[in-house]
Amino acid sequence: MATHLDMTALDRLREAAGPGGWSDDPDRLASKLTDWRNQKTGVSPLLLLPRDTETLARIVKIANETGTPLVPQGGNTGLVGAGVPEEDGAAVLVSMDRMNRIRALDAPGFTVIAEAGVVLETLHKAAEDADCMFPLSLGAKGSATIGGLISTNAGGVQVLRYGNMRAQVIGLEAVLPDGSILDQLTPLRKDNTGYDIKQLLIGAEGTLGFVTAASLRLVPAPREVATAFVALADPHAALTLLARLKAATGDNVDSFELIPRHGLDLVLQHIPGARDPLSAPYPWYVLVEVTSAMAGETQRQALETALAAAFEDGLVVDAALAENRTQGLDFWRLREELPEAERLDGPSIKHDVSVPVSDMPRFMEEATRIIEADWPGTQVMAFGHLGDGNVHYNVKTAEPGPRTELMARRYELSEQVYDIVARYGGSISAEHGIGTSKAKTLARLGNPAKLAAMRAVKAALDPNGIMNPGKIFV
The missing domain is CATH 3.30.43.10 (Uridine Diphospho-n-acetylenolpyruvylglucosamine Reductase, domain 2)
Structure with missing residues (x-):
């Protein structure tokens, strides 16, 4: 070594x-x-x-x-x-x-103080036991930790309504590169005493210090949850449907996840117990969840009525509305297990990108047409958080296996995808961060003034360069 x-x-x-x-x-x-x-x-x-x-x-x-x-x-x-x-x-x-303790949970104040090593699923359970909800979830909730989620400014499936991890952080405790302790942990909703240093650490991927604990916001536990698995023709129809559902439910759409048919096929093939909720295959699906902190069936009724109207208008071609929470969780499993099913099928070239919401269907069509034409034998797997302009735009071959030749050229293919993203005024990283895999691309496509400011902050806080070297910057 x-x-x-x-x-x-x-x-x-x-x-x-x-x-x-x-x-x-x-x-x-x-x-x-x-x-x-x-x-x-x-x-x-x-x-x-x-x-x-x-x-x-x-x-x-x-x-x-x-x-x-x-x-x-x-x-x-x-x-x-x-x-x-x-x-x-x-x-x-x-x-x-x-460092995995939940130090305090204030249900009346809707805040929780959790250490960096607390697993997201553990936090969900603690909030649930207090009749609250921590409004951020993702497929890796059983292993992802609070410190990592903060350091990457993670997103997940509820960003549409609640925002990403940055929106959940009220206060922060951290160890800075000189060994001093930043104590901004007090869960004050208002504090205008100068620079908000904690915001620099959120999304910094460990390059500016260690997040050790955070004060996080909670929201009331939902009393009503309505979940639907909806088939439609294309992402354009999905975006139109989202606007309708937000209006029909009083903007109570928590999640709106886009899934292509070949993505569902991978889940059905590789994940034991997975079942297609609908009786026939369709090209695209969205998983919709609407919640309310008020008891009753109003949101379910609103969702059902809106979907029926969309069906009559030809916007929706089929749908299944979960009859209970267990069936709703079965629907969610189809989305949450998609990355694992994709991994089991063989490696793919992954891109976590965002463009303006209204441009997303057009971007998906154009990028897919270009990539599949320029890279014969490839298949685009685009899925994810359509409502907040973020899709996981992955590329693989149509056949499963090691895909050695394709993976050997992954940087070349990714740069082509990112160039298309840049033309749409988008971002090469919507929620996963930069790390080492996107550092060269950030240097090439990032705004020069922003990059200069980032380097200046890094040099000021970590002049000896000890924090997570090789990440974000090249």
């Missing part, structure tokens, strides 16, 4: 982490050195597992003094390589696994 790390520095870091706070066991490290997609594997001589903020602050102070690079890691469910060290073995991996 090639490493440039000073052994004395490593000894000091072990001592600071304390008993049970570190490991250099190759087997234990191995599970944390490869990303979820199995496309990036890094090297590190040491895993640190701080138990609290003060311990982490001591670790970071030593790292800053000795010039030892640190790589923060949450649930290791990221898709751009940000939570995995590089191959040179010149960084220490810091996992937030042990």
